[in-house]
Amino acid sequence: MKSYRKVLTFNLPSRTGFVNITDEVEAALHESGIREGLCLVNPMHITASVFVNDDEPGLLADFERFFAATVPHEPIRQWRHNDTGEDNADAHVKRQLMGREVVVAVTAGRLDFGTWERIFYGEWDGRRPKRVLVKIIGE
Amino acid sequence: MKSYRKVLTFNLPSRTGFVNITDEVEAALHESGIREGLCLVNPMHITASVFVNDDEPGLLADFERFFAATVPHEPIRQWRHNDTGEDNADAHVKRQLMGREVVVAVTAGRLDFGTWERIFYGEWDGRRPKRVLVKIIGE
Amino acid sequence: MKSYRKVLTFNLPSRTGFVNITDEVEAALHESGIREGLCLVNPMHITASVFVNDDEPGLLADFERFFAATVPHEPIRQWRHNDTGEDNADAHVKRQLMGREVVVAVTAGRLDFGTWERIFYGEWDGRRPKRVLVKIIGE
Numbered sequence: 001m002k003s004y005r006k007v008l009t010f011n012l013p014s015r016t017g018f019v020n021i022t023d024e025v026e027a028a029l030h031e032s033g034i035r036e037g038l039c040l041v042n043p044m045h046i047t048a049s050v051f052v053n054d055d056e057p058g059l060l061a062d063f064e065r066f067f068a069a070t071v072p073h074e075p076i077r078q079w080r081h082n083d084t085g086e087d088n089a090d091a092h093v094k095r096q097l098m099g100r101e102v103v104v105a106v107t108a109g110r111l112d113f114g115t116w117e118r119i120f121y122g123e124w125d126g127r128r129p130k131r132v133l134v135k136i137i138g139e
Numbered sequence: 140m141k142s143y144r145k146v147l148t149f150n151l152p153s154r155t156g157f158v159n160i161t162d163e164v165e166a167a168l169h170e171s172g173i174r175e176g177l178c179l180v181n182p183m184h185i186t187a188s189v190f191v192n193d194d195e196p197g198l199l200a201d202f203e204r205f206f207a208a209t210v211p212h213e214p215i216r217q218w219r220h221n222d223t224g225e226d227n228a229d230a231h232v233k234r235q236l237m238g239r240e241v242v243v244a245v246t247a248g249r250l251d252f253g254t255w256e257r258i259f260y261g262e263w264d265g266r267r268p269k270r271v272l273v274k275i276i277g278e
Numbered sequence: 279m280k281s282y283r284k285v286l287t288f289n290l291p292s293r294t295g296f297v298n299i300t301d302e303v304e305a306a307l308h309e310s311g312i313r314e315g316l317c318l319v320n321p322m323h324i325t326a327s328v329f330v331n332d333d334e335p336g337l338l339a340d341f342e343r344f345f346a347a348t349v350p351h352e353p354i355r356q357w358r359h360n361d362t363g364e365d366n367a368d369a370h371v372k373r374q375l376m377g378r379e380v381v382v383a384v385t386a387g388r389l390d391f392g393t394w395e396r397i398f399y400g401e402w403d404g405r406r407p408k409r410v411l412v413k414i415i416g417e
Contacts, residue, residue: 044392058219114183197358253322
């Protein structure tokens, strides 16, 4: 069995946003030399998500609006986590609803994806560098 | 390390619905000959979910009603994704909340499940054939 | 390839609650002797979650309040699943929104976590013993 580890870093200029990271993950897979296996992708932070969906700007705007309405950032004082001096309690909740990680099959050296599947980094509390772990095992 | 790949296809007659696919996944595991490892099951589409829950019709009706109320399909024009000519923005959001994939332990050649765990295909935008990937690694 | 399986049991005195199980999972990893691979952690029940987030009491209170408001336990009769004599339909829905499982990278014999990542057992229908499966594969 082979394994490969790579850390990607993202620094989004806004509080929330989505980045298509499919090419970076595919590059890591190529570097690994692994042809059959599983590829785990997860943020190393607890106010961010990694997910698979469609790279369509209208949809990404829908995600942003839906989560802003469902888990409101303000008023800050509605969240007990923010009593610690933080203001990002909503980001922790949003990351649970959107999901933490994806596991993607590796087949014949490629991410085994359907036509429209793309991997995104989902930021819920940005404006600082944050890391995404890619771990691939197989042979 | 061994790996095995199988694609299942589902064509639900309605927009939304749930199908217990445990037997199909268990059959794929049997075909693989793998006795210890991990089994990934995910839709190859971005308007569908794979999840583990209870095969009880009342609960599946509850899921359908809860998600219809939380992420409404109509009015179509409330979603920017639908400006592209699609009408399925809600399906993309529902799939995020319900989840994309499951990873199931394989032990002694079986899906290592508790008493009531069953794998479901969750359709959020049906009436066309859609694929589910089963990828098993182990030995 | 090596594999290791361990079952943890939790019996929470209240209907809902969260337990930091990071040390138990790390202990299982140590017992496994696996240095590089993947570690799956999931409840063997369908009214519980395993998730990764921050071990901060205010945040855990926020999770509890958010899910109680979003997926209300009462009135019991609003859920068709409860027509079976159960009263835990909401617990099945909450587990879908919070998530079932986590897959964690194993690197150099440790859970490959960022600074604040911790693994939690999330109970949505407690007051009875429930099992969590840890399955680790790698070498």
